[in-house]
Amino acid sequence: xxxxxxxxxxxxxxxxxxxxxxxxxxxxxxxxxxxxxxxxxxxxxxxxxxxxxxxxxxxxxxxxxxxxxxxxxxxxxxxxxxxxxxxxxxxxxxxxxxxxxxxxxxxxxxxxxxxxxxxxxxxxxxxxxxxxxxxxxxxxxxxxxxxxxxxxxxxxxxxxxxxxxxxxxxxxxxxxxxxxxxxxxxxxxxxxxxxxxxxxxxxxxxxxxxxxxxxxxxxxxxxxxxxxxxxxxxxxxxxxxxxxxxxxxxxxxxxxxxxxxxxxxx
Numbered sequence: 001x002x003x004x005x006x007x008x009x010x011x012x013x014x015x016x017x018x019x020x021x022x023x024x025x026x027x028x029x030x031x032x033x034x035x036x037x038x039x040x041x042x043x044x045x046x047x048x049x050x051x052x053x054x055x056x057x058x059x060x061x062x063x064x065x066x067x068x069x070x071x072x073x074x075x076x077x078x079x080x081x082x083x084x085x086x087x088x089x090x091x092x093x094x095x096x097x098x099x100x101x102x103x104x105x106x107x108x109x110x111x112x113x114x115x116x117x118x119x120x121x122x123x124x125x126x127x128x129x130x131x132x133x134x135x136x137x138x139x140x141x142x143x144x145x146x147x148x149x150x151x152x153x154x155x156x157x158x159x160x161x162x163x164x165x166x167x168x169x170x171x172x173x174x175x176x177x178x179x180x181x182x183x184x185x186x187x188x189x190x191x192x193x194x195x196x197x198x199x200x201x202x203x204x205x206x207x208x209x210x211x212x213x214x215x216x217x218x219x220x221x222x223x224x225x226x227x228x229x230x231x232x233x234x235x236x237x238x239x240x241x242x243x244x245x246x247x248x249x250x251x252x253x254x255x256x257x258x259x260x261x262x263x264x265x266x
Contacts, residue, residue: 015215049110055118059085103134132235154254
């Protein structure tokens with residue numbers, strides 16, 4: 001291993017593009033066992049009826065919520081995610097490849113859920129309005145809409161345009177080995193978006209496998225809470241409850257980056 005006299009002499013990291021299949025594996029490793037958000041849905045979902053989930057991913061939420069009296073249809077645009085979800089089906093879920101900004105179903109639903117910042121992936125106002133209009137048209141009268149949104153924390157707003165924040169976590173997998181996930185976030189106050197680079201450094205435990213580094217970027221909508229509520233009102237919804245934590249404590253602007261909204265058709 002070469003030893004360098006200065007950090008500037010070290011070669012730059014080389015990150016490979018992240019395929020949908022590989023991203024699905026990393027997503028399942030990180031989120032497959034996550035349950036903190038489930039009390040929000042179990043509190044507000046009807047006990048009976050058919051539920052629609054937008055951005056179902058590998059089916060984590062749907063498997064936990066669906067049962068004989070409450071069936072669930074999950075949509076996603078990622079084929080690997082849908083395949084992973086179907087392979088772990090609990091028999092009361094079905095999965096469909098579909099864009100959440102172009103919803104097309106013949107039936108209506110008792111509730112629509114949009115978990116874990118999925119709606120933030122729509123950064124164009126037209127796409128957001130189309131998604132919520134689709135939700136409205138697919139819900140029964142007085143149907144329920146449950147959404148988890150990311151909103152910028154006060155410290156992030158204060159750092160706008162000044163710096164990129166950095167986080168990392170270490171994930172362990174028997175097959176892959178150790179996966180070090182790095183998250184770099186840059187907030188754009190003018191565009192009200194957050195640029196996120198996710199890096200995955202795979203360090204296998206098996207000697208015959210070499211290290212691999214992957215990276216991909218996403219843009220998230222970073223509206224404040226009042227703008228989200230205004231959009232829901234314009235889309236024909238009335239917000240009944242808003243929470244700022246998974247323990248369902250009240251939302252406090254600037255104090256929490258998590259916004260859980262329970263709404264119904266007006």
